[in-house]
Amino acid sequence: MSRADDRPATLRLDGGTATELRRAGIPLNAPWWTTRAVLTDARRRVLRDAHERFLGAGADVVTANTFRCNLRTLRRAGLRDAGLAWMVHAAVGVALAARNAAGTPRTLIAASVAPVEDCYRPDLVPSDDELRAEHAWLATELSRSTVVDLTLVETMNSEREARIALEAALATGGRAWVSFVCDDGARLLSGEPLDRVAKAVEADGAEAVLVNCTGPARTEQCLRALRESCAGPIGAYPNVEDRGGVPRWTHVDGELPASLEPEEFAQLLARWRQDYDLAMVGGCCGATPDHIAALSRLVED
Numbered sequence: 001m002s003r004a005d006d007r008p009a010t011l012r013l014d015g016g017t018a019t020e021l022r023r024a025g026i027p028l029n030a031p032w033w034t035t036r037a038v039l040t041d042a043r044r045r046v047l048r049d050a051h052e053r054f055l056g057a058g059a060d061v062v063t064a065n066t067f068r069c070n071l072r073t074l075r076r077a078g079l080r081d082a083g084l085a086w087m088v089h090a091a092v093g094v095a096l097a098a099r100n101a102a103g104t105p106r107t108l109i110a111a112s113v114a115p116v117e118d119c120y121r122p123d124l125v126p127s128d129d130e131l132r133a134e135h136a137w138l139a140t141e142l143s144r145s146t147v148v149d150l151t152l153v154e155t156m157n158s159e160r161e162a163r164i165a166l167e168a169a170l171a172t173g174g175r176a177w178v179s180f181v182c183d184d185g186a187r188l189l190s191g192e193p194l195d196r197v198a199k200a201v202e203a204d205g206a207e208a209v210l211v212n213c214t215g216p217a218r219t220e221q222c223l224r225a226l227r228e229s230c231a232g233p234i235g236a237y238p239n240v241e242d243r244g245g246v247p248r249w250t251h252v253d254g255e256l257p258a259s260l261e262p263e264e265f266a267q268l269l270a271r272w273r274q275d276y277d278l279a280m281v282g283g284c285c286g287a288t289p290d291h292i293a294a295l296s297r298l299v300e301d
Contacts, residue, residue, distance in 0.1 A: 013282020014054035029253040031077040033068040051098030053289040058296025064095035067112040088141045110152040111142045119155040120249035122190035135168035143172035150175040157189040159197040179210035186225035195229035208233040223276045235280030258286045266294035
């Protein structure tokens, strides 16, 4: 895995890839979830277009669509073991094709690694042995790609899985960031305090600690905790979907409106960048290329 020495001081992440896939009419329900976008040439073109539009909006990092490319999800979708790794490499390949088409060779390609069960259900986190086996498989496949610059262990809802996924990523010799989805009071969905868990993953070797898929108000609570507890880089890419009327932590296979307009989003994250000295900023669910473009106009190095 490579790293250039001339990256901007603040990296601009991309936005909600799943949001763009939904807007394009690709269903994102079980058992395929977001991996459905890798199954056919037509859908891979839609995915590549989404990546390209985020890059055109100024993103310095493109996140490959490997969020659901874990053993558990792919086996439930009915794939035989011989075809599982294909999904991982196809998703990375689409991100690379988008970077090439956008003409942004300095863009970092991050491989997404999510909870093997459900990012909103810490009660479903499996045993340590299962976690080690499954995260090691994905980390090994990602390490075989020469274009992946870093592993983004994201939307983690428990300390236990976050640390095991990080351990697997680092064991392959690569770089890794760890990002958490949080609830009130700067706590993970498991109830564990973010400040303590952030210190633990930093000590384990995480290059940066972030908060994602968390609403703006809770994200700011988390950034205060991270700034006080972390010695290294921190960042945020909040969930900006308007989920009014939708039960909390419920998957919705449909387009939800954004709770913040692009300029509001950009101004909020630009303030966070200043107030909390953020090293990376971007968007999660609900954040479109327009949101990232507005952010890029304010966050220039």
